[in-house]
Amino acid sequence: xxxxxxxxxxxxxxxxxxxxxxxxxxxxxxxxxxxxxxxxxxxxxxxxxxxxxxxxxxxxxxxxxxxxxxxxxxxxxxxxxxxxxxxxxxxxxxxxxxxxxxxxxxxxxxxxxxxxxxxxxxxxxxxxxxxxxxxxxxxxxxxxxxxxxxxxxxxxxxxxxxxxxxxxxxxxxxxxxxxxxxxxxxxxxxxxxxxxxxxxxxxxxxxxxxxxxxxxxxxxxxxxxxxxxxxxxxxxxxxxxxxxxxxxxxxxxxxxxxxxxxxxxxxxxxxxxxxxxxxxxxxxxxxxxxxxxxxxxxxxxxxxxxxxxxxxxxxxxxxxxxxxxxxxxxxxxxxxxxxxxxxxxxxxxxxxxxxxxxxxxxxxxxxxxxxxxxxxxxxxxxxxxxxxxxxxxxxxxxxxxxxxxxxxxxxxxxxxxxxxxxxxxxxxxxxxxxxxxxxxxxxxxxxxxxxxxxxxxxxxxxxxxxxxxxxxxxxxxxxxxxxxxxxxxxxxxxxxxxxxxxxxxxxxxxxxxxxxxx
Amino acid sequence: xxxxxxxxxxxxxxxxxxxxxxxxxxxxxxxxxxxxxxxxxxxxxxxxxxxxx
Numbered sequence: 001x002x003x004x005x006x007x008x009x010x011x012x013x014x015x016x017x018x019x020x021x022x023x024x025x026x027x028x029x030x031x032x033x034x035x036x037x038x039x040x041x042x043x044x045x046x047x048x049x050x051x052x053x054x055x056x057x058x059x060x061x062x063x064x065x066x067x068x069x070x071x072x073x074x075x076x077x078x079x080x081x082x083x084x085x086x087x088x089x090x091x092x093x094x095x096x097x098x099x100x101x102x103x104x105x106x107x108x109x110x111x112x113x114x115x116x117x118x119x120x121x122x123x124x125x126x127x128x129x130x131x132x133x134x135x136x137x138x139x140x141x142x143x144x145x146x147x148x149x150x151x152x153x154x155x156x157x158x159x160x161x162x163x164x165x166x167x168x169x170x171x172x173x174x175x176x177x178x179x180x181x182x183x184x185x186x187x188x189x190x191x192x193x194x195x196x197x198x199x200x201x202x203x204x205x206x207x208x209x210x211x212x213x214x215x216x217x218x219x220x221x222x223x224x225x226x227x228x229x230x231x232x233x234x235x236x237x238x239x240x241x242x243x244x245x246x247x248x249x250x251x252x253x254x255x256x257x258x259x260x261x262x263x264x265x266x267x268x269x270x271x272x273x274x275x276x277x278x279x280x281x282x283x284x285x286x287x288x289x290x291x292x293x294x295x296x297x298x299x300x301x302x303x304x305x306x307x308x309x310x311x312x313x314x315x316x317x318x319x320x321x322x323x324x325x326x327x328x329x330x331x332x333x334x335x336x337x338x339x340x341x342x343x344x345x346x347x348x349x350x351x352x353x354x355x356x357x358x359x360x361x362x363x364x365x366x367x368x369x370x371x372x373x374x375x376x377x378x379x380x381x382x383x384x385x386x387x388x389x390x391x392x393x394x395x396x397x398x399x400x401x402x403x404x405x406x407x408x409x410x411x412x413x414x415x416x417x418x419x420x421x422x423x424x425x426x427x428x429x430x431x432x433x434x435x436x437x438x439x440x441x442x443x444x445x446x447x448x449x450x451x452x453x454x455x456x457x458x459x460x461x462x463x464x465x466x467x468x469x470x471x472x473x474x475x476x477x478x479x480x481x482x483x484x485x486x487x488x489x490x491x492x493x494x495x496x497x498x499x500x501x502x503x504x505x506x507x508x509x510x511x512x513x514x515x516x517x518x
Numbered sequence: 519x520x521x522x523x524x525x526x527x528x529x530x531x532x533x534x535x536x537x538x539x540x541x542x543x544x545x546x547x548x549x550x551x552x553x554x555x556x557x558x559x560x561x562x563x564x565x566x567x568x569x570x571x
Binding site: 025026028029031032033035036039050051053054055057058061062065311312313314377378380381382384385388 | 553
């Protein structure tokens with residue numbers, strides 16, 4: 001294993017990293033460069049040929065289709081609800097229900113943002129929660145920072161599980177194995193992000209005052225996430241946990257668990273006249289929830305088993321002797337279980353109900369579709385190119401090679417560094433999903449080389465990726481733009497970076513303890 | 519001259535259209551010339567993505 005070979009294998013990732021961090025390139029631009037670099041290195045130094053490159057890239061595109069179908073449909077759903085005025089109603093209801101600023105930060109900035117991540121993801125929680133918090137009286141930089149840190153616990157199981165399904169696909173670890181363990185490992189970061197939000201709201205005093213409330217909310221959210229992962233409904237684990245957290249926070253904030261604080265003027269705000277009830281505004285998400293649960297019923301699973309789409313791939317081998325097994329129905333999309341068809345069905349049901357009740361706005365679907373297209377094009381190019389790069393690296397043996405090198409260097413300290421790799425991936429690309437694609441197989445290979453649990457390391461990769469959302473420039477930009485801080489991203493990032501680095505370190509230490517002491 | 523915004527759309531659609539050809543040429547047809555052609559299209563789209571995004 002020469003240093004030159006290691007450097008060559010790392011070059012596509014280094015190109016991605018350098019383009020994003022040093023050159024400040026966007027994700028699609030950096031992804032395209034990294035894919036081109038990956039292809040060139042695979043061709044020249046790792047025994048690849050055009051067919052092998054094409055097969056690796058096609059696998060990447062198959063995986064991209066699986067993930068992007070979730071991204072496009074969840075953003076479309078959000079935009080339709082927004083067009084119908086539902087997002088305003090949901091936001092106003094949240095503001096009316098909770099009046100204490102600390103409780104607002106926790107219920108809206110922590111739990112509700114997690115719920116929003118559960119249904120939409122893709123920067124939407126920051127886009128919705130940050131202005132809501134400014135509406136409640138928080139300063140713009142604090143509002144954006146709370147939204148960024150507050151939603152970071154929910155990203156892996158958010159967007160109806162797109163990042164979670166990706167780590168499963170990339171590593172080949174069964175959902176029944178990785179889901180409950182990952183959800184259990186999320187318990188600590190869930191609670192710590194709650195304390196971070198309290199600290200952002202009011203410093204150490206707010207942490208002390210809010211501790212009982214944070215423990216009740218965080219405990220409820222963590223338990224809920226674990227139970228949903230255990231029963232095989234990970235796609236709604238963030239959504240339902242966020243909702244449970246909102247409920248627990250609202251109820252607990254009315255009890256002595258949260259000592260009273262003086263109310264400010266923001267809490268006396270008069271709510272504008274509403275066009276529809278909260279439950280009506282929330283109906284599309286009720287449908288998503290209901291259909292996700294129905295899709296897990298054994299009879300439905302059995303009926304839906306043959307209804308799937310996926311491409312078959314042949315076994316391949318590089319001229320250096322690296323072999324990849326054949327794949328059957330790669331990145332399969334199950335019609336009755338994949339989130340995208342369920343979201344589309346929810347949209348159709350919503351259309352029927354809203355039309356019958358006279359609440360449907362003419363042109364809402366078209367306008368939402370246009371917005372969705374505008375929002376998703378660049379992300380799609382970014383995801384496709386980065387996933388292709390990751391799969392070309394994997395199919396030509398570069399990932400395995402790098403995994404061995406990392407294992408050699410870090411040895412027993414690797415679990416501590418593992419979540420930082422996940423966070424780095426999200427920092428670079430703005431996406432937990434992209435991070436899992438880029439580094440999932442690498443982390444798995446490294447775990448294998450070190451002889452530690454690949455399930456724990458893959459979980460920690462995704463948790464680190466989730467937490468990295470708090471500092472990812474792509475998401476920070478969404479937050480700063482929406483609260484009127486464009487060009488002053490540093491004001492937000494200097495608030496979020498210390499919390500993110502600390503929580504990721506705690507996740508690494510937790511993983512090290514689990515792997516070494518149990 | 520094309521604007522960068524317009525080129526971004528072309529890049530996206532070029533990738534969408536080329537995606538099935540990469541699979542068909544390399545797996546279904548197993549044809550070297552078609553495979554190289556489909557990769558060249560994806561490579562050109564990526565080069566344009568570097569310029570336009």
